[in-house]
Amino acid sequence: MKCKCCVLATNPALAYDTIRFVPDLPPEKKKLGSNVLSGHVIKVYLCYELPFWNDNAALRKRRVVNADNDTTVNDNGRKIAVSEMFPAKNIFYCKKIGGHHSIVALITGKTSISVLGTTEGERKELLLKQLRSMYPDVKRNMIDRPVAYLEKNWCEDTLSGGCYTNGYRPYIGVQLALQTPLDGRVFFASSETSDEFCGYMEGALRAGDRVSDMILKSLKYSSGKILK
Template identity: 30%
Template sequence: MASSPLHIAVIGAGFAGLTAARALKAAGHSVTILEARDRVGGRIHTKAAADGTPVDVGGQWIGPGQDRVLALAEELGVETFPSYETGDNLCLFNGERMRFSGILPPHAPEAVAETEATFQALDALAATVDAERPWTSPNAQELDNQTFEAWIQRTAQGPEARFWMRFLANSVLAADARELSLLHVLFYVKSGGGLASLISMSGGAQERRFTRGAQHLVERLAEDLRPNLRFNCPVTALHQDERGVVVEHAGGSLPADRVVVTLPPTLAGRLRYSPALPGARDHLTQRMPMGACIKIQCVYARPFWRDAGLSGMAITDAGPISLVYDNSPASGTPGVLVAFIEGEEAKLWTNRSAADRRAAVLGALVDLFGPDAAAVREFIEQSWLEEEFSRGGYGGFLVPGAWTTLGPALRQPCGRIHWAGTETASQWAGYMDGAIRSGERVAAEILAIAAAQ
């Protein structure tokens, strides 16, 4: 038990906030968790289809190396099951539909060789990055001064290799290659244990799903913290001095000794601070926009694609979707395909009508899977760009020049204000596991300060 208990306000009831609150409470401190939504989870959100099937409209996959989230699921008795990947994958590229197994479709041998070489070059470069302190990496300034797109154009000459690199930016970071700092892409790859880990199902980040949806794990984590939770309490301002912090929120104000902010940096930058944040921290929040993603679940009576020997995984360059997976429940019924509109396409299509998006997505699925894809029983979409308390997904990314000039401000406390959230993680940044790790880090940070007082 703490000899002089502190009262800590935690802003955000996702994995980061709940993990930090749990550790601080266990150490004898009091915590209050302020959540803007009427639920826990943040960018983790499970909805129910009409027949009760859980569908994750937010983050959903976990895999090897994500030790924190795997351990939490085991501790709390939350069941997972392997993602479905039996059968051939599909790729629609330059109007040609291809069935394939493995990572790459059957392009011309020279195109496959160049694509593999480009992947290897990116992986090798990422291995040189210090994920804990990217700005100290060899040639950090040179890497940070260029976009990922500039590297692609310099490294890959063929259209296939360039397509796969740009697809990587869309599918992993929900951003376009021309927006991303090359150093940030390398950091992200290193943080996730390498390219194979990030893009694979078996053995990779998409290996398993939660039987009752990812929000089930968040709900279980929140059970012992229910007395400490306040919902529908968006925070608007933080005022700190030598005595503590006052948190202003929709329901009034809350005094605290310290505050943990778990919002994505760009949203944290929208709060009012008194005194103002240090310039480096404020400028960091201006240079870390959110990715753009619309996630769509198409529910069918059965997974008809399996009858044709297909895995349900598909990639297309025809838009508006870029990536599809079999997202059926563990029982296999009903059949569910999850499709993603990402990056530039997401920014364009979030402005279109729901009817237009539905028609375009189903048309793309018919082009991939045949006419049965039109017989959708339920169409569930989630535009994370329109989410008031997320404003994008999957996470925030740094633009060129930001890591090397402002990187240290990402985790550096500002007086009594501490920063958590998956964007602040050095391992599995952007993932549930990274969010949990960030909560553990910030709790340890505060406990060390309390012990020294």
């Protein structure tokens, strides 16, 4: 596919090696783009008929296994420590999904890489084992029988490269180099180009707003008319 103008919203590490630009990308942009690292994330939803984690007795007796800062689980802002033997480093209790109470579990970093060779069923069992350890006084059949198990393995997504991006700390020099259009025809709007929330959805939205404003201004000046 060829085009005269485009907005590129792909991770630079993926795009710069697979797309031929004319004129060529500046060496600085190439170097910065190649150094953006992709993260490794598996996102899981476990849906239940009843929110057993909201039971007062379960909350009082919830087990704290390990206080290592690298293995912290977030419970709506409250920290729960879990052992490194468990896959999820972040667990959130969210609103109902399809009428069911839901837990969101994020398997990230080295742990995500270590379980890539397992099946979805095996990863599900690891997460259930983690929940059983966190809530030892909740009946096992309540934990072991989610009405739905939904998994998004970002490591298998060829367009994201793993999600979330493990990139640069935002600072003016890097972000300006990544943001700069090519020949006024190719605009870069991926999350990695954002000056805030680099690598996250918020960064992608900010980058999209920035590029759309840039394109509208270029159209306004080229037509000599004020666009509303």
